[in-house]
Amino acid sequence: MGRFDGSVVMVTGSAQGIGAATVARFVSEGARVAAVDIDTAANESMAASVIGDNPGAEIATYSCDVADAEAQGEVFADVVRRWSRLDVLVTSAGIYVGGPLEEIPMDRWESIVAVNLTGVLVSNRMAAGPMKAQGSGAIVNIASMAAKTSWPESAEYSATKSGVVGITRSAAMELGPHGITVNALCPGNTLTAMVRKVATEIGGTLGMTGSEWLEMRAADTALGRLAEPWEMAGIIAFLASPDARYITGQAIEADGGLILS
Numbered sequence: 728m729g730r731f732d733g734s735v736v737m738v739t740g741s742a743q744g745i746g747a748a749t750v751a752r753f754v755s756e757g758a759r760v761a762a763v764d765i766d767t768a769a770n771e772s773m774a775a776s777v778i779g780d781n782p783g784a785e786i787a788t789y790s791c792d793v794a795d796a797e798a799q800g801e802v803f804a805d806v807v808r809r810w811s812r813l814d815v816l817v818t819s820a821g822i823y824v825g826g827p828l829e830e831i832p833m834d835r836w837e838s839i840v841a842v843n844l845t846g847v848l849v850s851n852r853m854a855a856g857p858m859k860a861q862g863s864g865a866i867v868n869i870a871s872m873a874a875k876t877s878w879p880e881s882a883e884y885s886a887t888k889s890g891v892v893g894i895t896r897s898a899a900m901e902l903g904p905h906g907i908t909v910n911a912l913c914p915g916n917t918l919t920a921m922v923r924k925v926a927t928e929i930g931g932t933l934g935m936t937g938s939e940w941l942e943m944r945a946a947d948t949a950l951g952r953l954a955e956p957w958e959m960a961g962i963i964a965f966l967a968s969p970d971a972r973y974i975t976g977q978a979i980e981a982d983g984g985l986i987l988s
């Protein structure tokens with residue numbers, strides 16, 4: 728028996744990184760998963776690999792830009808048509824951009840807001856209907872440690888991730904009476920393609936290689952290392968599980984003790 732036997736889980740940003748690890752975790756615990764990503768080829772290959780490891784698993788892949796509210800609406804409608812319910816939503820689709828405050832191009836600001844903030848708002852809004860109808864559900868929004876603390880030259884990213892925590896708190900209050908929990912996970916540096924790109928970019932501005940920057944960040948944590956995507960997936964699965972049914976409206980820090988250190 729898996730914790731999520733018979734459950735229907737939707738994961739956005741499923742093709743790689745934390746989202747892909749989350750799909751694998753829920754599938755391994757018995758869930759049927761709707762995997763939603765803008766990168767169709769990578770998403771299909773993620774699904775084939777997870778099914779290879781879990782023969783008989785049900786994964787439905789969807790090509791969708793989460794910034795497009797209409798497209799997300801079609802995905803949600805299809806998932807509910809296919810499986811008649813939605814138990815868990817995990818919003819992992821996100822992008823990082825950064826740079827000096829005075830040089831932020833307005834179109835770049837608008838594009839990160841569209842993906843990281845509008846995308847999450849729309850996903851939460853769309854999940855509310857089916858979850859309210861069944862009187863249960865769990866939403867886990869992926870924010871960042873950058874939601875609670877900030878660094879220079881990351882105003883755009885920080886602003887969107889703080890906004891995700893705001894959406895989480897308000898949605899938790901609104902949906903709680905319907906038996907639905909809404910929490911945010913605030914990861915620290917997790918070894919994915921995103922963090923490697925960030926390391927190269929920010930390390931470059933500090934005269935470091937990407938690897939040197941990652942080593943510096945690892946040394947800044949109490950645990951002395953960065954996170955693996957599957958470690959985030961484990962926390963996400965816990966927050967979506969019955970063991971966490973009295974936790975809602977929280978922004979859970981999982982940064983290896985970086986902010987403490």
Ligand SMILES: NC(=O)c1ccc[n+]([C@@H]2O[C@H](COP(=O)([O-])OP(=O)(O)OC[C@H]3O[C@@H](n4cnc5c(N)ncnc54)[C@H](O)[C@@H]3O)[C@@H](O)[C@H]2O)c1
Binds near residue numbers: 746791818820914921
């Ligand atoms: N890796 C980290 O250190 C870290 C730390 C804190 C927070 N986060 C957050 O965790 C989430 C996952 O990050 P990751 O490191 O796995 O990143 P990643 O870049 O490895 O994966 C992100 C996935 O989201 C998809 N995506 C991007 N834009 C999309 C869009 N418009 N519509 C649909 N899909 C889209 C990408 O195709 C990709 O598959 C993000 O929200 C990120 O901000 C990551």
